[in-house]
Structure formats: structure tokens, C-alpha cells
Amino acid sequence: MARIAFIGLGNMGGPMAANLVKAQHQVSGFDLAAASLQAAVAKGARAAASVADAVKDAEVVVTMLPAGKHVRAVYETEVLPHVARGALLIDCSTIDVESARHVAAAAAKAGLEMIDAPVSGGVGGATAGTLTFMVGGGDAAFARAKPVLQQMGKNIVHAGGSGNGQAAKICNNMILGVSMVAVAEGFMLAKRLGLDAQKLFDVASTASGQCWALTSYCPVPGPVPTSPANRDYQAGFTAAMMLKDLMLAQQAAQAAGATTPLGANAAQLYSLFVNGGSSEKDFSGIIRMLDGK
Numbered sequence: 001m002a003r004i005a006f007i008g009l010g011n012m013g014g015p016m017a018a019n020l021v022k023a024q025h026q027v028s029g030f031d032l033a034a035a036s037l038q039a040a041v042a043k044g045a046r047a048a049a050s051v052a053d054a055v056k057d058a059e060v061v062v063t064m065l066p067a068g069k070h071v072r073a074v075y076e077t078e079v080l081p082h083v084a085r086g087a088l089l090i091d092c093s094t095i096d097v098e099s100a101r102h103v104a105a106a107a108a109k110a111g112l113e114m115i116d117a118p119v120s121g122g123v124g125g126a127t128a129g130t131l132t133f134m135v136g137g138g139d140a141a142f143a144r145a146k147p148v149l150q151q152m153g154k155n156i157v158h159a160g161g162s163g164n165g166q167a168a169k170i171c172n173n174m175i176l177g178v179s180m181v182a183v184a185e186g187f188m189l190a191k192r193l194g195l196d197a198q199k200l201f202d203v204a205s206t207a208s209g210q211c212w213a214l215t216s217y218c219p220v221p222g223p224v225p226t227s228p229a230n231r232d233y234q235a236g237f238t239a240a241m242m243l244k245d246l247m248l249a250q251q252a253a254q255a256a257g258a259t260t261p262l263g264a265n266a267a268q269l270y271s272l273f274v275n276g277g278s279s280e281k282d283f284s285g286i287i288r289m290l291d292g293k
Contacts, residue, residue, distance in 0.1 A: 001025055002148070005058035007051055007074060008093070009036040012119065013064035015126040016092070016152045018043040020062075023151040030054045051078035058083065060148055062090045067244075068099030075103045080110050088144050089114035092133075094170070096248055097163040098255070100136065104162035113141035116162060117149060118169040122236045130154045134172075136165035170252060173245035177266040177283070179213040184287035187220050191291070198223055219284040233285035242283035243270040 001024050006017040009031040021027050021044035029045040030053070031037045041047050048054035051074060055061050061083060065071050071093050079089070089107050091100065091114070100116040107114035115137030125131045131153030135142055142158045149156050159168040186209065190200045201223035205215045218224040228236055246267040253260045273286045 002059045003057055004028070004060045004062060004148070005030070005048070005051075005054035006040070006045065006062045006064075007031070007054060007079075008064035009033075009040045009045075010064065011123050012126045013062075013092075014039055014043075015123065016062070016064065016131070017045055019126075019129045019152050020148070021045055025151075028054045028058065052082040055079055055083040055087070058087050060088045060090065060145075062148075063093060065091075065093040065095075067093070068095035071095050071103055072099055076106060080106060080112070083112065085111075087112060088141065088148075090117055090145050090148065091115070092117050092119055094118040094245060094248070095166060097166045097170075097252055100166045101163040104137065113138065113144065114162070115141050115145050116165040117145065118165055119153065120169065120172065121153070124236060125153070133157065134159050134165040134168035136161060136163050136167070138162075166248075167252070170245055170249040173242065174249040174260065174263045174266070176213060177242050177246050177270065178262045179211050180217070180219065180284055181266050181269055181286065181290075183209075183211065183213045184219045184284070184290050187287065188290050213284075217284055219287040228282035228284055229287075233282040233288070235280060235282040237283055238280050239270060239274050239283045239285065240279035243267065243274050243279075246270055 003026045004020055006027055006029045009017055009029050014036055017027050017029055017040050027045040028048045029037060029040040030048040030051050037047050061079060065074060071091055089112055104114045115135050117133045117135045119131045119133055121131040129152055132155040133149045133153050135158050146156055159165050187197055197220045201218060218227045219229050221229045228234055249263050250267050273289045278285060
């Protein structure tokens with residue numbers, strides 16, 4: 001049992017912290033939103049008065065924050081000046097690679113081990129404790145973090161040095177975003193050609209068009225009963241979050257000199273979808289925009 005500070009108790013962080021409580025850890029939580037903090041307390045966490053209060057006696061610090069600027073600010077001004085000596089730092093936010101490496105370097109300068117460990121699996125995975133963690137950091141830090149991560153997820157992948165967890169996350173989600181657009185376009189073409197959606201699914205799901213966006217998350221109602229298409233695109237992973245990841249991928253591509261024309265086009269399409277008022281819909285709902293709705 002460890003003393004764990006958990007900073008950021010929103011849609012993902014809240015259930016992740018709850019799973020650490022279930023694993024008998026002493027969890028001190030903090031969030032700027034009072035409702036999120038109260039929900040964590042109802043699950044067994046202690047409410048901290050501030051980030052500094054949460055981390056002062058923690059053996060492990062876990063953060064789940066919106067963007068790189070928030071991670072930099074929280075670590076540089078609140079975590080590193082107040083955290084207990086020898087604490088392990090785990091950032092589960094999805095942020096730009098540069099920020100992840102910057103904060104890891106600051107932690108190392110302070111004599112602390114840190115990993116970046118963004119997640120895949122959505123709110124359902126966070127609640128069920130079945131998240132995938134893509135981890136960047138040194139071998140020793142990864143070995144220390146793995147038992148904690150295993151209490152929140154089931155697939156823990158060490159992707160390499162600091163920032164590589166973020167790199168793995170944004171590359172994977174760029175593939176997903178591009179794939180979803182392609183699948184949606186295929187179904188819209190089929191519709192206009194008079195081909196039944198189920199018939200296309202029956203062919204493509206067992207042929208060369210097979211991919212996760214089709215067989216696990218089909219964007220039309222019917223073929224995959226568990227997909228958001230069957231519940232009016234209620235989000236498992238919002239369009240706004242997909243756009244964020246696609247923009248991070250484009251930022252990384254520009255910095256690295258990588259050519260990603262399909263990723264860039266997917267980012268433009270999701271920007272139109274989000275700015276059209278669908279930010280909180282599931283990202284698979286982009287098929288509605290492609291259908292002219």
C-alpha cells in the first residue's frame with residue numbers, strides 16, 4: 001500500500017483514482033472542480049486543499065491534466081517544489097512530446113524519477129481498470145511505476161525514453177483518426193451506390209478493408225451493436241479529444257520533419273466537425289458530417 005497523490009480527477013482521472021483506492025492505496029486527490037473532488041472523496045480518496053498539500057507526503061504522484069501548458073505549470077510551480085524526496089512522478093496526460101521531455105528533465109534535475117504514461121481506452125477503460133498505458137522513461141522508473149499502473153490498466157507498454165509514451169499515443173491516435181474517416185467515407189459511398197451497410201460490413205470486415213475502426217467501432221448503426229453509432233454517438237472518445245490528438249500529431253510531425261498528409265487532412269475534417277457543434281459527440285460521429293448532416 002502506497003501514499004499516492006492524484007492531481008486531476010475529471011472523466012478519466014476520477015475512475016483511475018478510484019481504482020487505486022480499491023487497491024488499498026491511500027489516495028490524496030486534488031482538482032480545481034469541486035464536484036470532481038467530491039466525487040473522488042465519495043469513492044474513498046482524501047480531499048487535499050491544494051496540489052502542494054496532496055504531494056507533500058506522497059510516495060507516488062499521478063497527474064491527469066488537459067494540456068502541456070498545464071503539466072508544465074503544475075509540475076514546475078506546485079509539484080517539484082513541494083513533493084516528498086524520492087517520490088515517483090507519473091504523468092498520464094496526453095500532451096506534446098516536447099513538454100513531456102521538458103518536465104522529465106526538470107524532475108531529473110530535482111533528483112526525482114518521472115515517466116510519461118498517456119492512456120488509451122476511454123472512460124470505460126478507466127472505470128474498468130483495463131486501460132493501455134504507453135510509457136516513456138528510464139528502466140528503473142518504469143519498473144517502479146508498473147505495479148501502480150497495473151492497478152489502473154491491463155496493457156503496460158514501455159515505449160522507450162522520456163516522451164516516447166506521448167509519441168506512441170499520438171501516432172496511434174493519428175492512425176485511428178485517419179482510419180475512421182476512411183471507414184466513414186466508405187460507408188457513405190456505399191449508401192449513395194445503393195449498397196446496404198450490413199453487406200459492406202460483411203465484406204470489408206473479413207477482407208482487406210478490415211481495421212479496428214470498422215470491426216470494433218463501426219460508425220453506422222447495426223453491424224457492431226456496442227459502437228456509439230447505436231446510441232446517437234454518445235461519446236466513448238469525444239471528437240474534441242480526437243482533434244486534440246491529431247493536432248498534437250501535426251505539431252510533432254512539423255517538429256520532426258515528418259510528412260503526414262492524411263493526418264493533416266483528418267485534423268482539418270475533425271476541426272470542421274468540432275467547430276460545427278459536435279465537440280462532445282463521439283469521434284465516429286464524423287460520418288454524419290460526411291453524410292451532409
